[in-house]
Structures are given as C-alpha cells and as structure tokens.
Amino acid sequence: MLWNMILLAFKELKRNVMRTVLTILGIVIGVAAVIVMVTVGEGATAQVRQQIASMGSNLLMVTPGKRMGPGQSTAQTPFKQADAQAIYREITSVAATAPVSVKSIKAIFGNQNWSTQVTGADNQYWLTSNRTIAAGRAFTDHELKSGAAVAVIGETVKEKLFDGQDPIGQKIRLEDVSCEVIGVLEDKGQNTMGQDQDDLAVIPLATFQRRISGSQDVGMIMISVQDGASTEKAKADIERLLRERRHISASDEDNFNVMDMKEISKMLTGTTQLLTALLSAVAAVSLLVGGIGIMNIMLVSVTERTREIGIRLAIGALEGEVLAQFLVEAVALSSLGGILGIVLALIGSLAISKIMNVPFILNLSIVAIAFLFSAGVGVVFGYFPARKAARLDPIEALRHE
C-alpha cells in the first residue's frame, strides 16, 4: 500500500516536471545552504584550531601601538631588544622571549630570485614560534652578537631558489648582504589567513638591525609562557612591566598590544561559529519558504484533482488513505528537494573548501538532519492540503469539473 503510494506520488510528480522542480527549489537551496555552511564552517574552525595548536597556545605577541580597530593604530613607539630581555628577566612565568623584526626583501641565488619575509631574530625564536630546524643548525652566540651574515631559510625559499640543490653552505643575497645559509626550517604549511609560513629567511637580529633596517627598533616581541603557567597572568604582568618601561601614566592607555593566542583562537572560532549560526538561520528561513511553496502547490494539486479524489472516495478509499496519498506526495516532493540539496551541497562545499583552502570535513549527522528536516517540512506543510483532500465530500468532488 505504502509502496503503491510512493510510486503513485512519483508518477504524479513526473507528470509536471517543471512545477516539481520549481516547487522544490526552495528546499534544495535551504538544505544545500545549511550543509555547505556547516561543512565549510567546521572546516574553517578545524583549521583555526590546528593552526593555533601548531603555534602553541602559550604564545603571546607584543606589538607596538594600540589596536584601535581594523587598520587603525596610534603612533607607535617601537620596542628595543632590551624590552624583550627585561620581560624575560623580570617575569618568572615567561619561558622565552624573541624580539622579531620583519621586512619583505628579494632574496637572490645565482639567477633565481624570490621575494620573501626576512626575519631578524635570535635562537629563542624557534621556541616561541614552535619551529624546528630540519637541516643544518641554528645561530651560534657569536653569530648573534657580531651580526654575522648567516641565514636559516624556510622550505618555500629553499624550493624557489635552490631547485633541489642542497642550500647549506650556499650564499644568498638579501639586499646587499650576502648571507650563508646555515639551516633549513621544517615546513609548516599555511596559516589561518592562507599565508605561507615557510616563506621566510631568518637572520640574526643584530644583522637585521645593522645591515637591513639600520635602527635598533624591534617590530614585535614573541613570548612563550611556561607550560602550566597562566597566560592571563603573564599577559597582565607584561602589560604592567611595559607600561612602566614606556612611562605611561595611569590615565593614559597602553601604546602597545599584548595578544594572547587563546583569545585569537576564541575570536576566530567564535566568528566562524557566529557566521555559521547566522547563515544557518537564513537557510532555515529558506526551508520555511520552501515548505510554504510545497503547501501552495499541494493545495493547487488537491483542487486540480478534486474529481480524482471523489472517485477514490466513492470506490471506497478511507479518509486516512487519501490523506496518506497526498502526504506521501508532499513528503516525496520535499525529500526529493532534500536529496538534490545534499548533492548540491557536497559539490558546493568541496568546491568552496578548495577555494578557501580549508579542510573538507563532512558532518554526516548534519546531512542526515538536513534530510530528515526536509522530509519533516513535507509532513508539516503537506498535512493541511492532504487533510483538505481527505475531508472532501465525495458527491461534491465527483461533480467538480
């Protein structure tokens, strides 16, 4: 009986393909939107989490200038290496501090050249940025102090400049400094914003200051808090210390910014989740609108088929059987929309994941929920037209032209 009804429903839907397609479009879009949002959202969240984990959750970043919002900052008083040393010396929960300066410079080897981020730092940098040296060695104390022309390069720079050759011991030119490559960093891939983290060349900070920037300024200080110590507390301590060192009176605001990776992580995942929630709400509205579309078409269908309903009732169909027939049709309609939506969503989220470069994480439960929800839409919005059909007076229905 049920099988017959399902066959009948699909026969009926096939009769007016155009109408069927237009009717289920709302459901298709709704279901597809929900799944794409959730899939891409989860992929992005997972990537952020992965990213944070690779950076180390106990990382603090101190930059000069107070962040005032997007793209705005107050006039900056730059940090000096002494600030980093003071933090390391005075705050016990700090495991390492790395003063870092960065400049984009064209690196040249032979006839190859590649524009990369030249980073001036010391050996603490490996710890704070959670990196290891894959080949070669780190800087010696002598190199750091004297400002020797040596460099540890990232995987991308190695590939672009050396083309399979062993870079260790080779000389690359950064502006007018000829640096010997002493090490290669382990590759790390892209970060949350899609930046290549292996596109860098690290040289001693002293070398950077003397021969590239020409000043004693430090772009930022990366701080690694000891395992088990509170980053919040360390952050407060650093803020207090820096205010003191920078002579900021109690009434003035900080002219520097201490960023906590946990906060960044929370902010990023929070944004993704909020976006997912908002777009899912939009998708839910689309499902609602789709449901109303189905109800509308089912009502039209009941009116068109009044005579058929009359015939069925006259030859002995029960009220419930007519109700079931139209309900099955509505559910078939909405489920079809659900299935098409799922197919569309799979294609869409695969494509978007590729474009946005986030991992494709398919949440099967959301696919199941979306499908059940679309079927549910059919039940809810099909019930009223189906009941209308079932309650028809067979005599009136048979007279209907």
Next chain:
Amino acid sequence: MTEKTVLIEISRLTKVYGTGQAAMEALKGIDLRIDEREFVAVMGPSGSGKSTFMNILGGLDTETSGAYRFRGVVVGQLTRNQRARLRRYYLGFVFQGFNLLNRTSALENVELPLIYRGLPTRVRREKAMRALETVGLAQWKSHTPGELSGGQQQRVAIARAIVTEPAVLFADEPTGNLDRSRSREIMDLLVELNGRRGLTVVMVTHDPDTAGYAGRVVRFVDGLIESDEPNGRVS
C-alpha cells in the same frame, strides 16, 4: 426461481437539504425493498429526488430520517470510514460521466479499487484483466480514457465496478452521455451481468428505452414513489 433474499430495505426515508425557511425536502418518505439479483430502474424527472436517493443507497450521503438497511446493517449509523468500507467491499458504481482517472490506463483504472483492498500486484492484474475481458476490452488495456470512445470508457467503468465482485451495482444514468447504439451495448452488458452473474443492479435513468432493460421500474415524482411495477421481463 431461487428464494428471494432481501438486499436493501428502506423505510420512511427522508432527506432535507438546508434548514428553516431555505429547507428543501428532496425525499419525503420512501419505502422500498430490493432483493438480491434484481435489476431495478429508478425513473423520474429531474428534481424528483432520484439522485439523492441513489447517493444515500451508495452510502455517499446520509438520510435525514427513516432507515436504510443494507443486508440488515443500518447504513445511517455507520461512520464515514465504515461507509467507505461498505462501498469498498459491497458496492460498485457506474456514473454518467464515467469518472475514470485520466492519464491512467484502462487496466490501472480497473485495478484501482483492488489497491484499496490491499491485494498484491499480481492478483490485482489478473482480476483486472478478467474484468476487462468480461466487458470485451482486453485488447484496450493500455489505452488511457482519452484514447477510448464514450462507450468503451463506460465499459471500463463497469469493469472497475465489477472487479471487486460487489453485492450490488449502482448505475447513475449509465447511458446519459452515449448515443443509441452505444447505449444498447452498455445495457446489454448490464443485463448480462445481472442475468448470468446474478449481480443486483440499481440504475437511475430518465430514458424509458434504457429503463426497459430492467426487471422492475420505480418511478419517483416530487420526492415520493409514484409507482413500482415489474417490467414484464423476468429477471
């Protein structure tokens, strides 16, 4: 002649449409008894109440007062669904306008009542084929109503009515939309079903020629039975 068994028994049946001032008495007190195997023609001018009477007999409508017993069951006391089951298992209908499902083949139209009996597909097909053979349309089974003539459509409708082997066939103006020779074919078929299969037939008509095929003619005038007499033909 076998012993007569009562199939339908009607006493002091009335039907009033509307209420108060607008009330219209369609049936004003009908007494009638129909036995199994009878072929009864119900005649009368339009507005005489014969259609209302047929709707009540068919369990599609209920009386205002009086009683309609079908094989002893008081139909007026049944629920809507119980009356649907009565129609499903005991009654067959043939209408003036054929009332077949368009876009559906003759065979599928005949199968329709069997679906509601929950029979498996194979059994349905067999029974529907046999019914189509009975009305002489076996080779037309795949045609939709639109591809059949009026007479053929009515024969499909008859096949649909008899496929369930009902106790009685109600025919409402079965030849109303057909020309003379098609009418004769349909009436011959009904007479044959009545005679050979012992199917009780109750037929509403306003055409005396059509009524002439019945064994008994009941005349309605103004909501009352004016006359009720045998037709000379032995059923």
